């Protein structure tokens with residue numbers, strides 16, 4: 467939930483107090499990290515180069531003993547080694563015993579942190595966990611511009627950064643209770659004005675909220691339907707998609723009817739029935755469950771422990787996990803959410819994932835990360851594991867985290883390793899299709915054709 471994190475957030479009523487330990491893997495609130503991260507230089511390879519001998523899942527199919535041929539920032543082709551002749555003068559990266567998947571795409575992450583430097587460091591951390599694109603649906607326009615510029619440098623070990631800037635809410639609702647990076651949209655006419663401003667600032671999409679906060683301790687007003695529709699109409703004039711925070715089925719359905727391109731949280735309160743699934747199908751909207759953030763609200767200590775158990779290489783310091791589940795963190799979460807109430811919603815949230823997937827609707831994954839109880843990077847991968855536990859196969863999960871996410875964001879140049887796509891990929895030392903928890907074993911990452919070594923990734927995570 468965006469109100470729990472992101473830059474400059476705090477509840478006017480003090481419901482969640484001020485964030486503390488949201489700095490991520492390092493657990494530090496100190497600024498910096500930009501210079502040290504930028505110092506890691508990707509391995510310089512010939513303009514055309516190849517990864518040879520790996521098992522490749524290109525987003526659609528698996529190819530054993532494959533060659534991935536890359537030129538500049540693009541994939542030239544993926545094929546069986548014997549079918550792809552290579553000239554002698556190109557560099558070859560040995561992929562034997564390795565597993566290649568498209569770069570992971572986080573479709574709901576706020577990067578945490580009090581300053582934009584901390585947020586930038588968290589963005590870099592995400593590359594160290596195999597994320598080559600991060601979509602951040604909340605933040606000030608100043609942070610958006612800074613992070614966008616930071617991520618645009620081709621040699622910096624950092625994912626692509628897509629964002630919405632401020633959240634759009636309504637008077638008496640999400641727009642109007644003290645979040646700094648929100649815009650209050652007073653009605654349809656105002657919606658056009660606000661969306662025009664955001665488009666002018668270069669945002670990648672629009673985020674709006676239609677939520678009475680039934681799952682938390684506050685009661686908020688929802689967004690009038692005509693305002694929702696006006697936001698969508700205004701965004702379409704700029705070619706922008708609108709994604710909604712709307713975890714109640716009734717309010718999510720309203721947003722879909724208004725033209726939402728996706729739901730940034732799963733449906734918490736009711737089963738996704740045939741009518742709702744038909745609506746998802748008819749609109750082509752995407753579904754992002756953000757299971758982990760609700761699991762955290764239900765059992766912060768337990769879910770932090772599960773992330774630490776998942777983190778078998780200890781990529782995040784133990785002290786960070788301890789801080790994430792410390793008394794201060796518990797008090798802050800419980801000031802906004804009653805864990806027992808949240809736990810009552812969790813079976814529904816988990817059960818809704820599989821029918822959405824089976825209906826053919828587009829699924830993507832996001833952790834709502836940079837937030838309470840989430841270790842940056844680990845939490846995003848653990849969200850994928852949780853969706854596996856909710857009934858999706860590893861292939862469905864990795865497909866959603868790559869191709870599904872690219873479709874959601876309208877980035878048809880990302881998400882799979884077919885000819886002409888941007889060369890964003892992850893090289894793993896264990897097979898994630900055999901077991902999703904093997905996503906933990908990221909060895910190297912390629913973003914835009916640049917190879918970031920294990921050493922570069924370690925630096926990015928630190």
Ligand SMILES: [Zn+2]
Nearest residue numbers: 467468469834
């Ligand atoms: Zn959020």
